[in-house]
Amino acid sequence: MDSPPELAFGPLLLGGISFMFLSAVTLVLFVVVYQKRLLQQQLLLRATEAEYQRQLLAAVIEAQEHERERIGRDLHDGIGSTLATAKLLVGRLESLASDEASNLTLTVKEILGNAVHDVRGLSHSLYPAVLDRFGLAEALQHLADVCSETNTLDVELTIDYQQPVALQQELALYRICQELIHNAQKHAQGATLLQVRLQQHSKGLRLIVEDNGCGFDVTALETTRAASGGAGLRSIEVRVQMLRARLSQQSAPGQGTCTLIEMETPVFA
Numbered sequence: 001m002d003s004p005p006e007l008a009f010g011p012l013l014l015g016g017i018s019f020m021f022l023s024a025v026t027l028v029l030f031v032v033v034y035q036k037r038l039l040q041q042q043l044l045l046r047a048t049e050a051e052y053q054r055q056l057l058a059a060v061i062e063a064q065e066h067e068r069e070r071i072g073r074d075l076h077d078g079i080g081s082t083l084a085t086a087k088l089l090v091g092r093l094e095s096l097a098s099d100e101a102s103n104l105t106l107t108v109k110e111i112l113g114n115a116v117h118d119v120r121g122l123s124h125s126l127y128p129a130v131l132d133r134f135g136l137a138e139a140l141q142h143l144a145d146v147c148s149e150t151n152t153l154d155v156e157l158t159i160d161y162q163q164p165v166a167l168q169q170e171l172a173l174y175r176i177c178q179e180l181i182h183n184a185q186k187h188a189q190g191a192t193l194l195q196v197r198l199q200q201h202s203k204g205l206r207l208i209v210e211d212n213g214c215g216f217d218v219t220a221l222e223t224t225r226a227a228s229g230g231a232g233l234r235s236i237e238v239r240v241q242m243l244r245a246r247l248s249q250q251s252a253p254g255q256g257t258c259t260l261i262e263m264e265t266p267v268f269a
Helices: 004-096 099-126 129-134 136-150 167-187 218-228 231-242
Strands: 154-160 193-201 204-211 246-251 257-263
Touching: 004 099, 004 167, 004 231, 129 136, 129 167, 136 154, 136 167, 136 193, 167 193, 167 204, 167 231, 167 257, 218 246, 231 246
Parallel strands: 154 193
Antiparallel strands: 193 204, 204 257, 246 257
16 A cells, blocks of 8 residues: 555646646747747738839839830920921922922931931830820730831731720830830741730730740740849839739740730729
8 A cells, every 4th residue: 555655746746747748838839829920920021021112113113104204295296396397398498499409308308207207106115195095905006016017027916905904004014015025026036927915804914925936945044134134024024013913934946935914903093
């Protein structure tokens, strides 16, 4: 038969073990909860930093667009009007000039006509007035027509765009498309057709720019961009971030290039 001290020691030992076990469990739970809260705080901080960067990029690009708009309108209303007036005045001199002077006048008219065309093209490049007046669909159509006229690469445009989004979104999509077309004209060697498709669906928009040119090695391009900076593609990526959209690109040597921009929901009010 156990002695009284031995009987008292058993429950005391059991109580001590239970206390240590509960303490260990409590410590583990505290560490888990603390790490979870710390992770949540880190995620919140990262999300806040990402939102700040997005707002900063949006502000920078908005300021750039305002400046482009001002320069574009100044060129169109100032220099463009002056050159157009000069062209009309030279045209009136044709009936008064000799044969030699008439030939010279025709040459001057041609030069002034080209200058007016260049100014209008520069004005549209800086700020697409047709976008402001008629919307994204008409602006893309105008861009496709101009590119087809001035380049050997035909631009085929397909638009399914029934519900216009905010002007800032349209401008970002237009700039993205403009840069992609420029890249195709510059780098898609051997291409004969450039397809641009703007598709609207229940969840958002999809912009596809695809050429049948030489294509490229996507992995090699990423390495080159890391070394050189890739200003054109960086500009596209910034606007894609502003739209909270997704950018994907498929290409291979000899198989052309397809760039897809997917935007789910409106961003700007």
